[in-house]
Amino acid sequence: MSRTLIIAEHDGNNLNPSTAKCASCAAALGHPFDIVVLGTSINDIAGEAASIEGAATVITIDADHLANPLAVNHAAEVVAMADNYTHILGPSTTVGRDLMPRIAALLGVNQVSDISDVEDAYHFKRPIYAGNAIVDVHAPESATLVATVRVASWKAAGAGGSAAVESRAASAAASSHTRFVKLESGGGERPDLQTATRVVSGGRALASKENFDLIYELADLIGGGAGASRAAVDAGYCPNDMQVGQTGKIISPDLYMAFGISGAIQHITGIKDAGTIVAVNKDAEAPIFEIADIGLAADLFTVIPELKQQLG
Amino acid sequence: MKILVGIKRVVDYNVRIRVKPDGSGVDTDGVKMSINPFDEIALEEALRIREAGNADEVIVVSLGGNECQQQLRTGLAMGADRAIQIDTSEKQQPLTIARAFLKVIEKEQPGMVILGKQAIDGDNSQTAQMLAALWDRPQATFASEMTLSGDTATVVREVDAGLETIEVDLPAVISVDLRLNEPRFVKLPDIMKAKRKPLEVISMDELEVSAENDLQISHYTPPPARSKGIMVEDTAQLVAELKNRGLV
Numbered sequence: 001m002s003r004t005l006i007i008a009e010h011d012g013n014n015l016n017p018s019t020a021k022c023a024s025c026a027a028a029l030g031h032p033f034d035i036v037v038l039g040t041s042i043n044d045i046a047g048e049a050a051s052i053e054g055a056a057t058v059i060t061i062d063a064d065h066l067a068n069p070l071a072v073n074h075a076a077e078v079v080a081m082a083d084n085y086t087h088i089l090g091p092s093t094t095v096g097r098d099l100m101p102r103i104a105a106l107l108g109v110n111q112v113s114d115i116s117d118v119e120d121a122y123h124f125k126r127p128i129y130a131g132n133a134i135v136d137v138h139a140p141e142s143a144t145l146v147a148t149v150r151v152a153s154w155k156a157a158g159a160g161g162s163a164a165v166e167s168r169a170a171s172a173a174a175s176s177h178t179r180f181v182k183l184e185s186g187g188g189e190r191p192d193l194q195t196a197t198r199v200v201s202g203g204r205a206l207a208s209k210e211n212f213d214l215i216y217e218l219a220d221l222i223g224g225g226a227g228a229s230r231a232a233v234d235a236g237y238c239p240n241d242m243q244v245g246q247t248g249k250i251i252s253p254d255l256y257m258a259f260g261i262s263g264a265i266q267h268i269t270g271i272k273d274a275g276t277i278v279a280v281n282k283d284a285e286a287p288i289f290e291i292a293d294i295g296l297a298a299d300l301f302t303v304i305p306e307l308k309q310q311l312g
Numbered sequence: 313m314k315i316l317v318g319i320k321r322v323v324d325y326n327v328r329i330r331v332k333p334d335g336s337g338v339d340t341d342g343v344k345m346s347i348n349p350f351d352e353i354a355l356e357e358a359l360r361i362r363e364a365g366n367a368d369e370v371i372v373v374s375l376g377g378n379e380c381q382q383q384l385r386t387g388l389a390m391g392a393d394r395a396i397q398i399d400t401s402e403k404q405q406p407l408t409i410a411r412a413f414l415k416v417i418e419k420e421q422p423g424m425v426i427l428g429k430q431a432i433d434g435d436n437s438q439t440a441q442m443l444a445a446l447w448d449r450p451q452a453t454f455a456s457e458m459t460l461s462g463d464t465a466t467v468v469r470e471v472d473a474g475l476e477t478i479e480v481d482l483p484a485v486i487s488v489d490l491r492l493n494e495p496r497f498v499k500l501p502d503i504m505k506a507k508r509k510p511l512e513v514i515s516m517d518e519l520e521v522s523a524e525n526d527l528q529i530s531h532y533t534p535p536p537a538r539s540k541g542i543m544v545e546d547t548a549q550l551v552a553e554l555k556n557r558g559l560v
Contacts (some may be wrong), residue, residue, distance in 0.1 A: 011473065098441065102451065105441070106445075125534065134535055177449065178480050185474035234490075248432075266325075
């Protein structure tokens with residue numbers, strides 16, 4: 001019997017939207033799926049997971065050493081329950097990318113990274129070379145399929161479900177060799193980049209940390225998330241968790257507005273799935289205009305204040 | 313302490329990738345090949361640890377045919393002490409690579425293995441995590457800051473939620489992110505010196521590692537192109553266009 005296990009992601013308070021996206025991918029595989037929530041005091045999060053449409057059972061494993069998503073501890077729990085599943089899915093977020101290969105190796109299988117499309121239960125599509133090529137991947141049917149789901153490619157499953165919640169004891173003890181110290185979050189109260197429907201991003205042309213306020217103000221005005229190019233993060237204008245691109249976040253908002261971003265291929269990779277791309281750049285030759293749906297060759301320091309006025 | 317650094321030969325990050333018309337792969341004929349940029353950062357970090365007196369040897373390891381010796385030589389020119397080529401004519405997948413690296417680890421007994429967080433060709437981001445699992449040692453992925461103190465490494469990791477700090481006991485596998493350091497440039501005399509540094513070739517067979525449960529990868533296609541957009545003249549037109557499309 002084919003059955004899929006999804007590893008839920010959460011921050012200790014709320015379920016990450018990537019879990020509902022994994023559920024859409026699991027539904028496309030065509031067989032029943034369960035969701036496992038690992039952590040501590042996770043009843044509310046399990047409740048959220050149980051409402052994901054299509055989920056059969058939500059399994060909770062509540063233990064102090066699972067409070068933070070250390071791959072070594074979480075992988076041990078998933079591997080202990082792997083016998084019951086033909087497919088194990090996690091999100092292509094940093095948590096999923098840290099955890100899933102550890103699980104795959106312990107199970108002796110290769111991992112399919114970044115599933116962007118399901119052809120059948122062992123045949124997928126995924127992007128490689130920073131999204132410059134799409135390939136077909138066939139996985140062996142004789143082995144457990146371990147994969148990450150490219151969250152930007154999937155819509156979240158609906159919230160009309162009512163799965164049973166079942167709690168289990170942890171199978172493994174805490175690792176003694178890996179210890180969580182702290183998490184410093186860079187962002188404020190703005191919508192999460194990976195789920196925001198609108199994103200306003202700034203590049204090196206913003207020229208200072210102070211000027212990035214323009215990006216934040218416009219983002220807040222349209223209820224969007226705030227992003228950045230690698231150049232802007234490297235220059236220290238904004239925190240690392242705002243980086244959009246091959247090595248940052250890969251996002252798919254309905255509206256993406258890029259200000260002072262030239263459009264290196266590594267950045268374009270992160271926004272290819274956006275609905276509408278707006279680019280504002282002083283340099284009319286900037287490569288970002290090749291992929292922008294609406295381009296404006298003008299100075300962002302003039303355009304953003306005008307936008308604020310006209311949209312406000 | 314020895315540090316092992318993994319190096320992958322990839323299409324240079326500045327090259328615009330072209331899919332072959334028959335869909336069998338991407339065009340690499342006459343294309344510039346380089347060390348995967350993340351691996352270069354991994355090597356730079358290892359060299360800095362050695363220069364700070366916390367390691368005495370840095371070994372670069374690559375898996376591939378003889379062509380990857382070019383990247384190993386570059387690694388030696390950057391400052392690695394010696395190189396190991398795990399010789400294979402096949403394109404190997406992360407699990408097999410991790411198994412082969414583990415064999416080298418068993419022989420070399422490094423205190424730390426540093427790898428790039430992903431290769432910019434396959435974009436898998438798996439080898440470091442898999443190696444840590446098979447070795448039954450800690451993994452600290454996506455490192456942007458690293459400090460050593462005795463047998464412990466404190467690693468700041470770039471995660472979606474911000475910056476996470478973890479502590480791992482050595483030996484451990486570290487995978488590095490872009491902001492960890494700026495790799496040094498190779499100087500001409502170092503390239504000459506690198507020619508005399510030891511480069512050992514071990515075959516996959518000697519290591520008794522073979523591929524299994526491989527994924528079959530086929531039908532390379534270019535991504536769907538975005539249709540050509542429009543240029544507007546000023547902010548008012550931009551706002552009108554956004555309103556027109558129901559986006560604001």
